[in-house]
Amino acid sequence: MATVNPAVDQTPAAADPIDPESAEWLGALASRGEQREAALARLHEMLLRIAHRECRRRGPRLRITGPELDDLAYQAAADALVAITRKLGQFRGESRFTTWAYKFVIFEVSDKIGRHFWRNPGVRLDAEDWEKLPDRFGFEPAREAEWRDLLAALRRAVDTELSPRQRRVFVAIVVNAVPLDALVIELGSSRGAIYKMMFDARRKLRAALAANGYMGHDTAGRS
């Protein structure tokens, strides 16, 4: 079975000497007293700016606005600062320190948005709204005769080819449009584990549809 492959890419080359600006950050954050406090305050300010910008970028698609979006940015910046100071020893100089730090605040924004999703009382994890599936993939109602059999075959494959857990994840993400990061929180899982489950489910479903003549065989997706 093909799997999400952790070994296909080159690992970054042995880290170059850390650039002077990054070294300055590391030195200040590893120091004590006023120098450290000043560095933390400056870093927090930068993280907050990035968090606000990222929340504004994603906000329109999320229906989160105003004070709620600001609050989300503040939480993301605060939690990112904690994560960064805790993991400072893991910075290997493969990028600038600030780029490495921004990554944490972007991840925190994603996490906060995933948590925010469940504040909507209308969301139910186990509902199965298959009627919305054509719209999710952009199938035109006027051409239903052309795609009805395909989606019926897809639904059969979901029921017969997937494990119960794969089916649950597929239905939540694809049929009910639950964001993957929100599902991670609800199931107490990780992004990687849910993605892997979906990856395997996609392969199985495509193979089933190909075996029944609905799609071409995808040799590139097989190991």
Place this chain on the structure above:
Amino acid sequence: MNGWSELDRFLRTDPRDVGCAQAMEILHVYAELVAAGEPTGQRYPGIAAHLQACGPCGEDFEGLLAALRDETR
């Protein structure tokens, strides 16, 4: 038929896909290379494949790239 090709694209998997953990681990390195206009496809084909297929990681990458590009303005 748009829906057909969209479903086909969604179900297609790339065996080079490294998964979320490795993509998240190296995202800062990858984003800096992309922001600098360096070629990344040959060095990190598995990351590129993953970012194309994984909505959340792709979104994080776009956010990090936007942050880097904002800095240089």
